[in-house]
Amino acid sequence: MSTTRNGAAFAFRLDADSGVPVYRQLIDQVTGSLAAGSLAAGNQLPTVRQAAVDLAINPNTVMRAYRELEIRGILETQQGTGTFISRQKSKRPDAERQRQLSQLVSDFLARAGAAGFTVEELLEQIHDPYADRPKNRR
């Protein structure tokens, strides 16, 4: 419904089990995508209502995330048009990006450990995701 200038739709993705507050996940995804380059100045974000419907959350939660990003100068709201990435550069993209990477990975390791997997198994699976390996297991 809202497409970015390069033709790819930007969409949020929630993880209900991560322990990270929803509004925080939304903020992180915008700043992260900015750092990664998948969002750029001028791109439009999903409307508050659309995001709320897509994610099955309360519009207030989306609004809160957008408001905080606006306060930080990352977003700009144009009444009656939508919400867009502002032209101003984000101040510390590297630190943010590193924090996100770190969290993503430690979260991944935490889940794997809780399920009894080792790093070795994970790496093997990452390198060869479609191999069927019913043996090699005890």
Next chain:
Amino acid sequence: MSTTRNGAAFAFRLDADSGVPVYRQLIDQVTGSLAAGSLAAGNQLPTVRQAAVDLAINPNTVMRAYRELEIRGILETQQGTGTFISRQKSKRPDAERQRQLSQLVSDFLARAGAAGFTVEELLEQIHDPYADRPKNRR
């Protein structure tokens, strides 16, 4: 006092900027360390009080994390003695285990890809999950 029985120190770290609840960070670090192999069955964890002092948090917060891990069967506590990693009874069948591993990894890769991280960055972070972060202490 600061070393476990096998001579390796286990210590928690907190990231005050992540938005993840403290008790949840503790839980994730235990299960993550299990996957990484830096914690193994029988190892003693820091005492509730010691961890609370080290992290400058309330003992109740540590206890809450430990209790949740105990309910999940990952820890065993011995009143008056301490808290230990329990011997895992992972009696899951191989097929289901493989399916879960595959799911876990593809989820992770999808999430990381959406955030614009390369596999190289991920692998580097997995190998040294706590490196490179300027301020992650409370």
Next chain:
Amino acid sequence: MSTTRNGAAFAFRLDADSGVPVYRQLIDQVTGSLAAGSLAAGNQLPTVRQAAVDLAINPNTVMRAYRELEIRGILETQQGTGTFISRQKSKRPDAERQRQLSQLVSDFLARAGAAGFTVEELLEQIHDPYADRPKNRR
């Protein structure tokens, strides 16, 4: 407000003289009511605050009980909405289930026999588990 969706009121009771921790009594009453059929999947439990007021205990104590039940998969909580009995996913094989039932019952009978209770007394109490006790409120 004091009735669940199916019209039957569910209420906790405390026995201050039993020596059993309050949060544990709450947990046991939920699981016990599941066995007795007075609670079923989808039923709403008293809100944390309401139960705390009714029992004259701290809301944190109620929340602790609810949380433990949630970790065990017996409850589901919805932020801002309430706490509900979850639909059970008991995918246990029949043989193991029967073995567990048998173990549970013979344990119970052994314990009761050692304490000098007759089967008649036990059956009567099972049919009306909360009858006949002069002072069991806090």
Next chain:
Amino acid sequence: MSTTRNGAAFAFRLDADSGVPVYRQLIDQVTGSLAAGSLAAGNQLPTVRQAAVDLAINPNTVMRAYRELEIRGILETQQGTGTFISRQKSKRPDAERQRQLSQLVSDFLARAGAAGFTVEELLEQIHDPYADRPKNRR
């Protein structure tokens, strides 16, 4: 090692999962057995050391239970000889007995419910404990 006058040994039995403090379980078993008639005035109890060894608990815990029973006038300690049930009648055996029955049963129901059994299944098993009934199950 210590036998009662009617030839049957009195032995304690602990339940680590019930949530009831150990010292309290010991007290309850003495008062319960008195009410049930399996212990009578003059009977000797296990020595503190013997009970501690048998139950794999700390002697202090046994001592505490015995001390409280002595304060209540239920036990008498004879230096160098052992610990015996005193001749004085316990004040409210019925209420105590009813409390124990109630706790025993609600504990039983709580465990059964947590494991997904219904009262019907329990009653069936109690009435016919050795029947194999692999069918009738979904």
Next chain:
DNA sequence: GTGGTCTAGACCACA
């Protein structure tokens, strides 16, 4: 000295 239970009360996240 270890973990365990409970309270009182503040502030946050979400519908």
Next chain:
DNA sequence: GTGGTCTAGACCACT
């Protein structure tokens, strides 16, 4: 209004 996180601090159970 609902549940969720955290603190400070008291007192208990056990080794």
